[in-house]
Ligand code: C2E
Ligand code: MG
Ligand code: MG
């Protein structure tokens with residue numbers, strides 16, 4: 001019927017667009033007040049160092065509790081980026097993450113995701129310094145993860161900011177490596193300390209030989225460039241063994257722990273020696 005009546009197809013399509021647009025507008029309006037209403041919170045996921053055999057770093061991940069559901073960052077970060085709201089939200093994330101990390105024992109680092117927009121819109125280095133000082137956290141305890149979901153401007157000011165942060169002792173990671181348009185040229189343009197291999201390569205590691213070949217190559221690339229490598233999305237023992245045997249420096253994934261609230265992470269970090277183990281983390 002739709003084929004014979006182009007008009008009704010058009011109207012059907014149009015109302016579908018309306019729903020998507022309405023959803024987008026409602027997310028945008030909600031996001032504008034989410035900060036004041038305390039609807040944003042952070043959850044934390046551990047990264048395990050392969051040679052240290054313990055949690056070396058913890059990634060802060062944003063959650064938004066709104067209208068009786070939790071909205072995924074995949075849904076609202078792109079809208080926050082388009083509207084510029086990522087700037088105040090990103091500042092809140094950074095300050096909150098540093099404060100939480102300051103309560104953790106030892107030298108565990110905190111990894112915070114940064115949007116490329118945050119490099120454009122303000123004095124990022126000043127913001128990082130102020131967040132660290134307010135939280136009384138050493139710069140060496142902070143890692144900043146940058147994706148190429150949006151292009152990072154290859155400008156002098158971005159490169160200067162990255163060098164300044166590294167000179168302070170802050171580490172810079174390239175997130176979701178292998179999914180963007182310019183992963184390799186990114187490695188050449190910007191000073192990264194760590195490459196995080198995107199989860200999609202892990203997902204079909206055991207089914208597709210080419211994923212294994214790519215992971216091997218990226219770990220080798222990291223080694224020759226003097227960069228650490230993290231495997232994201234490790235869910236099985238089999239995946240763990242594969243990336244471990246290839247010389248990956250760190251692993252992150254549901255095999256060890258999903259993202260958990262701050263209190264649960266604090267408990268997990270009190271356990272002084274945590275090893276990767278079938279079925280999750282345990283004290284040993
Ligand atoms: P990401 O930075 O690559 O974070 C890793 C994502 O993979 C997280 O999704 C995490 O929950 C998920 N993950 C970790 N291990 C596994 C696993 O074993 N299996 C599966 N299926 N998933 C796993 P999440 O929390 O939904 O975040 C999605 C993305 O949203 C993040 O990807 C990051 O790009 C963005 N994001 C999250 N928080 C922030 C933030 O504070 N600021 C910015 N700019 N972006 C953020
Ligand atoms: Mg990340
Ligand atoms: Mg990632």
Ligand code: MG
Pocket residue numbers: 176198199232
């Ligand atoms: Mg990812």
